[in-house]
Amino acid sequence: MLKFDEQKQINDIQGALALRPQVEKMVDELYDKGFDNIYYLGIGGTYASSMQAVTYINGKSNLPVYVQHAAEYYTTGNKRLTKDSLVVISSVTGTTEEVITAVDEIKKVGATIFGFIDEKDSPLAKKCDYVITYPEPGTEQLKFFMFADRLMKNNGEFDDYEDYYKELDEHLAKDLVEAEKQADEFGLAFAQAHRHDAMHYFVGAGNQWGATYSYAMCYWEEQSWLRSKSIHSAEFLHGTLEIVDETTPVTVFIGEDEQRPLSQRVADLLPRICGDYTFIDTKEYELPGISEKYRGRIPTVLLMHCVTQRIDAHVEKLNRHPMDIRRYYRQFDY
Amino acid sequence: MLKFDEQKQINDIQGALALRPQVEKMVDELYDKGFDNIYYLGIGGTYASSMQAVTYINGKSNLPVYVQHAAEYYTTGNKRLTKDSLVVISSVTGTTEEVITAVDEIKKVGATIFGFIDEKDSPLAKKCDYVITYPEPGTEQLKFFMFADRLMKNNGEFDDYEDYYKELDEHLAKDLVEAEKQADEFGLAFAQAHRHDAMHYFVGAGNQWGATYSYAMCYWEEQSWLRSKSIHSAEFLHGTLEIVDETTPVTVFIGEDEQRPLSQRVADLLPRICGDYTFIDTKEYELPGISEKYRGRIPTVLLMHCVTQRIDAHVEKLNRHPMDIRRYYRQFDY
Incomplete structure (x- = not known):
């Protein structure tokens, strides 16, 4: 089959799922610390993935989670993104200029930045307060949803969490x-x-x-x-x-x-x-x-x-x- | 000039601006009553106008104001739209089916509904808790922004409000x-x-x-x-x-x-x-x-x-x- 490496694709997904203990540890810490709002921030493809994660959460959760467009942030701003907010980003290269500009502004505000950044020595990876590095593009949505699921579990909105991930893992x-x-x-x-x-x-x-x-x-x-x-x-x-x-x-x-x-x-x-x-x-x-x-x-x-x-x-x-x-x-x- | 009735267009804008005392009275009452979140709700053209109003507010205000798509509401829901929320809608005919469905669901939640509805005996007009009727289409954005401006004035974020509207009126x-x-x-x-x-x-x-x-x-x-x-x-x-x-x-x-x-x-x-x-x-x-x-x-x-x-x-x-x-x-x- 054209452009299809079955074992690699299996490994990529399994590898992303295997990030879960890391995700859980960090999300649990962030949830315990507390937050006023959570923003999935992106542009282009990461904006699209952010819309998917936030729509997913909105259907199931009471958490104050929103999409924030990176370029809209550093132009229009968002006064409800505060030092107590949590910002979630994702990047393959870690060099997207609009996201860097937005993150630099957000750091001045003092919000906590969590990133799934594939390139661990990249500018964006260095700017994150929490970073998970997994150099396989194409798993961004899975990572965003894993983050969301753990938040919802902590928020008492996903009782089947363990059962669900057991099925996914297997x-x-x-x-x-x-x-x-x-x-x-x-x-x-x-x-x-x-x-x-x-x-x-x-x-x-x-x-x-x-x-x-x-x-x-x-x-x-x-x-x-x-x-x-x-x-x-x-x-x-x-x-x-x-x-x-x-x-x-x-x-x-x-x-x-x-x-x-x-x-x-x-x-x-x-x-x-x-x-x-x-x-x-x-x-x-x-x-x-x-x-x-x-x-x-x-x-x-x-x-x-x-x-x-x-x-x-x-x-x-x-x-x-x-x-x-x-x-x-x-x-x-x- | 083709399809251009100068006096009518002047009258339409002036007439919309003349709604301001009504808008102010209602917004002041709503602001004093308090709210947890405000949602501009729409579909198609009214969704577009909602995006405009909310982007406008986000650049200037700390108010928790969001866009809510009507059809996304009655499918996905929004747990942060509560009995204490304020929902703002607009409709020319007052019969848009997706908006009616969403508003019916919102009424069950108990949120307050404010509508700019051009047809005063229409289904949507009857469902609103507050309604302003002005039968001139094409002034929706102006009405949405007037609502936003009064909110921001009440919120201490628009000191020049009177001066601004004096210029608009004149x-x-x-x-x-x-x-x-x-x-x-x-x-x-x-x-x-x-x-x-x-x-x-x-x-x-x-x-x-x-x-x-x-x-x-x-x-x-x-x-x-x-x-x-x-x-x-x-x-x-x-x-x-x-x-x-x-x-x-x-x-x-x-x-x-x-x-x-x-x-x-x-x-x-x-x-x-x-x-x-x-x-x-x-x-x-x-x-x-x-x-x-x-x-x-x-x-x-x-x-x-x-x-x-x-x-x-x-x-x-x-x-x-x-x-x-x-x-x-x-x-x-x-």
């Missing part, structure tokens, strides 16, 4: 590679059909909204140089639907959290107005050993990424466009 | 129609150049981000049936920029609040990578009688709408596409 990594194998045929067919789309619309909601947003922007636009637009399922019905006709390519990411009905509503409408729709429904994939009640947490979030990863691998090959080249990003100063 | 309405006249030539040229664009990118930040989002979705997509994508200025540099080349139509909304530098950065980059860019910079328009320090509040928000309104009027005529027709929205059940 089954998740293997289940995801199996799902990815199952998705390969779909990925190829989708890539063949859509790799020259003038524009492709991606629609999603809930903890899949951040995935939808980042898939359109960080994968299609940034890595494959293909034009795409993401739109939240609920918002799709308040404007974007009017430009849809027989020939408009629209893909709906259908997950399994509380907002599934919003995406399902779009999926029910599309066949009546669109002749080029695709539904990626996580329900079509088994995750043996993972209880039904846990699927809507991190498992189906990661599952969606496994499916889209198959599209990307085939687009990259068919379009002869290496995903790691950039036209402009970090190529010159701007 | 000059804003007239200044806006003058700006709109100034923008007409630009609007025609822009419409001629872009009315057949296969896709148009709109970029903006700060209290112009909601305007950018709604302009792309509620005007181009919904009313003109033209394809467009909105992207926040800070996010544009983290993905979307890679699909820009000589022929990509990109328009940047440049306002005058704290996030102006984020849009300016995009405007500085675009000439180097794009051959079809447009900047709509509110600084190019005078607003006589409005102090420099007040321009970044509501004046330039409304000014941007006056400029884009000139584009829409010409697109409507040239494209022979009446802006009030809908293909799907409210045409059948879905």
